[in-house]
Amino acid sequence: MSFARVAIIGLGLLGGSIGLAVRESLAGCTTTGFDADPDVRRRAGVRGLVSRVCDSAAEAVADAELVIFCVPVGAMEQAAREIADVLPTDAIVSDVGSSKAAVGEALKKALPGATVIPAHPVAGTERSGPDAGFAHLFRQRWCILTPVEGTDPAALARLSAFWEALGAKVELMDAAHHDLVLAVTSHIPHLIAYTIVGTASDLEGVTRSEVIKYSAGGFRDFTRIAASDPTMWRDVFLTNREAVLEMLGRFTEDLTALQRAIRERNGDALFDLFTRTRDIRRSIVEQGQDDARPDFGRGDHDG
Amino acid sequence: MSFARVAIIGLGLLGGSIGLAVRESLAGCTTTGFDADPDVRRRAGVRGLVSRVCDSAAEAVADAELVIFCVPVGAMEQAAREIADVLPTDAIVSDVGSSKAAVGEALKKALPGATVIPAHPVAGTERSGPDAGFAHLFRQRWCILTPVEGTDPAALARLSAFWEALGAKVELMDAAHHDLVLAVTSHIPHLIAYTIVGTASDLEGVTRSEVIKYSAGGFRDFTRIAASDPTMWRDVFLTNREAVLEMLGRFTEDLTALQRAIRERNGDALFDLFTRTRDIRRSIVEQGQDDARPDFGRGDHDG
Numbered sequence: 001m002s003f004a005r006v007a008i009i010g011l012g013l014l015g016g017s018i019g020l021a022v023r024e025s026l027a028g029c030t031t032t033g034f035d036a037d038p039d040v041r042r043r044a045g046v047r048g049l050v051s052r053v054c055d056s057a058a059e060a061v062a063d064a065e066l067v068i069f070c071v072p073v074g075a076m077e078q079a080a081r082e083i084a085d086v087l088p089t090d091a092i093v094s095d096v097g098s099s100k101a102a103v104g105e106a107l108k109k110a111l112p113g114a115t116v117i118p119a120h121p122v123a124g125t126e127r128s129g130p131d132a133g134f135a136h137l138f139r140q141r142w143c144i145l146t147p148v149e150g151t152d153p154a155a156l157a158r159l160s161a162f163w164e165a166l167g168a169k170v171e172l173m174d175a176a177h178h179d180l181v182l183a184v185t186s187h188i189p190h191l192i193a194y195t196i197v198g199t200a201s202d203l204e205g206v207t208r209s210e211v212i213k214y215s216a217g218g219f220r221d222f223t224r225i226a227a228s229d230p231t232m233w234r235d236v237f238l239t240n241r242e243a244v245l246e247m248l249g250r251f252t253e254d255l256t257a258l259q260r261a262i263r264e265r266n267g268d269a270l271f272d273l274f275t276r277t278r279d280i281r282r283s284i285v286e287q288g289q290d291d292a293r294p295d296f297g298r299g300d301h302d303g
Numbered sequence: 304m305s306f307a308r309v310a311i312i313g314l315g316l317l318g319g320s321i322g323l324a325v326r327e328s329l330a331g332c333t334t335t336g337f338d339a340d341p342d343v344r345r346r347a348g349v350r351g352l353v354s355r356v357c358d359s360a361a362e363a364v365a366d367a368e369l370v371i372f373c374v375p376v377g378a379m380e381q382a383a384r385e386i387a388d389v390l391p392t393d394a395i396v397s398d399v400g401s402s403k404a405a406v407g408e409a410l411k412k413a414l415p416g417a418t419v420i421p422a423h424p425v426a427g428t429e430r431s432g433p434d435a436g437f438a439h440l441f442r443q444r445w446c447i448l449t450p451v452e453g454t455d456p457a458a459l460a461r462l463s464a465f466w467e468a469l470g471a472k473v474e475l476m477d478a479a480h481h482d483l484v485l486a487v488t489s490h491i492p493h494l495i496a497y498t499i500v501g502t503a504s505d506l507e508g509v510t511r512s513e514v515i516k517y518s519a520g521g522f523r524d525f526t527r528i529a530a531s532d533p534t535m536w537r538d539v540f541l542t543n544r545e546a547v548l549e550m551l552g553r554f555t556e557d558l559t560a561l562q563r564a565i566r567e568r569n570g571d572a573l574f575d576l577f578t579r580t581r582d583i584r585r586s587i588v589e590q591g592q593d594d595a596r597p598d599f600g601r602g603d604h605d606g
Contacts, residue, residue, distance in 0.1 A: 074570075098520075122520045126584070141519055171516075181513050184503050186520025191561060192495055193521070197580040199550075199557045200487050210484050212586045213474075216444055217401075217425045217489025218496070220593045221524050227584035230577035237565050237573055247502075248562055252555075254502045258494060259551055262540050267377075270540055274533035277500040281429070281530035283515045290523045 002162050004029055007064035009057050009079055011035040011044040012229070013124060014096045015070030016133025019049040021166040024135040034060040035130070036071075036079075043130035058086045066092050066162065068119075069107070073097040074235035080110035087114060092155050094119045098182060098232070099240035100146045100175040115155050120144045120178065121168055122186070128229035139167035140288050146175040183243040187236055188251055191244065193225035194233070305465050306332055310367035312360050312382055314338040314347040315532075316427060317399045318373030319436025322352040324469040327438040337363040338433070339374075339382075346433035361389045369395050369465065371422075372410070376400040377538035383413035390417060395458050397422045401485060401535070402543035403449045403478040418458050421449045423481065424471055425489070431532035442470035443591055449478040486546035490539055491554055494547065496528035497536070 006022060008015045011033050019031050033050030034057045035041050045053045054060040061067050061083045071079050076095060087093070093116045097103040104118045123141035125132065143163040147156050160170045173181070200211045200219065215223065237244055261269040284290050309325060311318045314336050322334050336353030337360045338344050348356045357363040364370050364386045374382050379398060390396070396419045400406040407421045426444035428435065446466040450459050463473045476484070503514045503522065518526065540547055564572040587593050 122517045124520070142516055144517075177508075181509050181517055182520060184506065184509055185514055185517040185522040189499060189521035189525055192499060192558070194577055194580050195558045195561055196492060196495060196554055197583055198576050199554045201579065201583060202557075203487065203553070205480075206484050206487050208583070208586075211488055212583065212590055212592065213445055214425045214447075214484055214488040215587050215592050217427070217485060218492035218528050219488040220587050221528060222492055223580070223584040223587055224593070225521050225524060226577075226580040228577075230574050230581070233577050234570050234573040238568055238570055241565055241568070244565060245562065248558075248565075250506070251499055251502045252558070252562075255495070255498045255551075255555070258498055259548065259555075262544055262547060262551075265541055265544070267537050267541055270537040271533050273501050274497055274529075274531075274536050276504065277497050277526070277529040278533070280500055280504060280511070280515065281526040283511075284518050284523050284526055287515055289515065289518050290527070 002026060002029065002158060002165055003065040005064050005066075006031050006162075007061040007067045008033040008050055008070055009035075009060065009067065009083070010070035011040050011049050011053075011130050012070065013128050013132040013137075014121070015068070016044065016047070016049040016130050017135065017137040018068060018070065018096075018133075018166070019044075020133055020135040021138060023048070023051075025165050025167065026162075032060040032064065040130045047130065049130060049133065057082045061088070061091070062086055064088060064091050066094065066159070069093075069095040069097075072229075072232045072235040073099050073103050073239045074231075076103050077106035077110050080107050084111055087111060091115070092117060092159060094159060096121055097239075098186065098236045100144075100178045102239035104146060104148065104175050115152055117151060117156060117159050118146045118175065119159065119163070120146070120182070121163065122182075123168075124228075126224050126227040128232070136167065138163070141168055142171055143168040144171050144173050144178055146173055146178050148175075179240050179243045180247070183240060183247040187240060187244050188247050190225055190228060190233055191237065191248065192251070193222040196222050197226040305329060305461060305468055306368040308332070308367050308369075309334050309465075310364040310370045311336040311353055311373055312338075312363065312370065312386070313373035314343050314352055314356075314433050315373065316431050316435040316440075317424070318371070319347065319350070319352040319433050320438065320440040321371060321373065321399075321436075321469070322347075323436055323438040324441060326351070326354075328468050328470065329465075335363040335367065343433045350433065352433060352436060360385045364391070364394070365389055367391060367394050369397065369462070372396075372398040372400075375532075375535045375538040376402055376406050376409075376542045377534075379406050380409035380413050383410050387414055390414060392416075394418070395420060395462060397462060399424055400542075401489065401539045403447075403481045405542035407449060407451065407478050418455055420454060420459060420462050421478065422462065422466070423447045423449070423485070424466065425485075426471075427531075429527050429530040431535070439470065441466070444471055445474055446471040447474050447476050447481055449476055449481050451478075482543050482546045483550070486543060486550040490543055490547050491550050493528055493531060493536055494540065494551065495554070496525040499525050500529040
C-alpha cells in the first residue's frame with residue numbers, strides 16, 4: 001500500500017524527521033535524500049537521516065515512488081524544476097510547506113503532468129537544520145493534504161497511508177481553506193511573536209538585559225516561536241499574503257478594542273475576554289495537542 | 304536573619320507556593336494563612352499550604368513578622384484594610400503583585416506607618432487556585448523588590464534573605480521602572496495572547512474545532528498564557544494602565560510596519576527581523592530562564 005522508495009529533497013527539521021520516521025516505522029522502505037547545502041548533506045549522512053544521501057536532486061528522485069519537497073515554500077518551484085526531466089512518470093509529488101495554494105501552483109507549473117498532492121504536517125519546533133529532526137515529530141499531529149479536483153484517489157490513499165504510518169492523523173482540505181486556517185493557528189501567532197520580540201529589543205527605557213532577565217513573566221514563550229527559521233517564515237508570509245493580511249486585520253481590530261477597554265478602565269470587558277479564552281486551552285489539552293503540565297514540564301516545578 | 308512567623312493572605316498559586324516553599328526551605332518558620340474563599344481555605348488545609356489556616360486575616364497576621372498579600376492587585380487595598388487594626392507594629396508588609404506603583408500606594412494608604420516593601424516574584428504558570436502551587440516555583444526566578452526612599456535597610460535585607468531562601472534571585476528596582484519592564488516582558492505578551500485567542504474563537508470562516516485541531520502550529524503556546532487567571536490579569540491592566548498603553552503603542556507601530564512589509568512583498572525586511580529575534584532566545588536559554596529542549600520537553604519527541 002505504501003511506498004518502497006521515497007525521495008526527500010531538503011534535509012532540515014522536516015525532511016530529516018521524515019527520514020528518521022520512515023526508518024523507524026516503515027520497514028522495507030528505502031529513502032534517498034538531497035540538500036543543496038553540502039554541509040547539510042554531510043550531517044545528514046552522519047545522522048543517517050536517509051538510507052542514501054545523493055549529490056543531486058536528480059539522482060535522489062531517479063527511482064522514487066514518492067518525492068517530498070522539504071524546502072522553504074519560496075524555493076519549491078526551483079527545486080521542482082531541477083527534477084522535472086528525471087522524475088519517474090508514476091511518482092507522486094508532495095511537500096511539507098506551510099502555505100498550500102501557492103505551493104500547489106508552483107509544483108504544478110514546474111512539473112506539468114505529474115501527480116501532485118500538496119501536504120502540510122502541522123508539527124515542528126523552533127529548531128531548524130539537519131540536527132533538529134527526530135522520528136516522533138509527527139506522532140499525534142495532523143497532516144493536512146490539499147488535493148485538487150481530479151486527483152487520483154489511489155495516489156491520495158497511498159499518501160494518506162504513508163503519513164498515518166509515520167504517526168500522523170490525516171485530514172483533507174481545500175488549499176485556500178488550509179491557508180486561512182493556518183493563518184490563524186500558525187502564521188499570525190508567529191508574526192506577532194516576531195513583532196513583540198523585535199519591539200522588546202529596541203526600547204530605550206528598558207534594556208535588552210532586563211527583557212531577558214524577566215522573560216519568565218510570559219515573554220519567553222514568544223521568543224521560542226520567534227527563534228524559528230527566518231527563510232522559511234519569510235516565504236510563508238510572502239506566499240500566504242492575502243490570508244495573513246486578512247487575519248491580521250481581525251487581530252488588530254480586536255487589539256484596538258482591548259486597548260480602548262484599558263484606556264477607559266473597562267474592567268468588565270477585560271474580564272469577559274480573559275474568561276472566554278480559557279475554554280479553548282482546555283479543549284487543546286483534552287485533544288492531545290498540548291501538554292497540560294504547567295510550563296510543559298520545563299522542569300522548574302515539582303508537580 | 305529571616306522570619307520566624309510569616310502570614311500569607313491569599314492562598315492561590317502564589318500564596319500556596321510561598322507556603323510550600325517556606326516549609327521546604329525555612330526550617331523553624333511557621334506560616335499562617337487566610338483566604339476569603341472558604342473552599343480555598345479548606346483545600347489549603349488539606350494540602351498543608353501553611354502551618355495553620357486561619358478563619359480571618361486578622362487572626363492570621365496577629366503574631367506575624369512578615370505579612371505577604373497574595374491577592375489580585377485590585378484587591379490589595381481592601382485586604383490590607385482588614386488587618387490595619389491588628390498588624391504588629393514591627394511587622395514587614397509585602398506582596399507578590401504584578402504591578403508595583405499602584406500596589407505600593409494602596410498598601411501605604413491602607414496601612415499608614417507600616418513598613419511596606421512591595422515585591423514581585425517573576426514566576427508563575429497558567430494555573431491558579433490552591434491546588435496550583437508548588438514549592439519550587441521561585442527557584443532560579445527573579446524576585447523584584449521596589450522599596451521607596453527611606454525604606455529601612457534592615458527590613459529590606461531581611462525580606463531579600465527570605466526570597467533568596469526560597470530559591471529566588473533578588474533585584475531592587477524603582478516601582479515605575481518595574482512597571483515599564485514588566486509591561487514589556489509580561490503584560491503585553493499576555494494581552495496579545497488573550498487577543499489572538501479571542502480573535503481565533505470568533506471567526507466565521509474558520510471553525511473553533513479547526514483552531515483547536517491545528518493549534519500545534521504555534522497557536523497553542525498563546526492559549527497557555529491566555530488561560531491565566533482572569534481577575535488577576537484584569538487588575539494588572541487596570542493598575543499598570545499607562546505603561547501598558549505606552550508599550551502597546553510601540554508594539555502596534557512595529558506590527559503595522561511588518562504588515563506593510565507583507566503587503567509590499569518586502570521579503571528582506573521580514574528576513575531581517577526574523578533573524579534578529581533569534582539572538583534574544585539564545586540569551587534567555589543561556590541565562591536559565593527557559594528550557595532549550597524543543598517544545599520544553601512536551602514529550603512529543605525523542606531528542
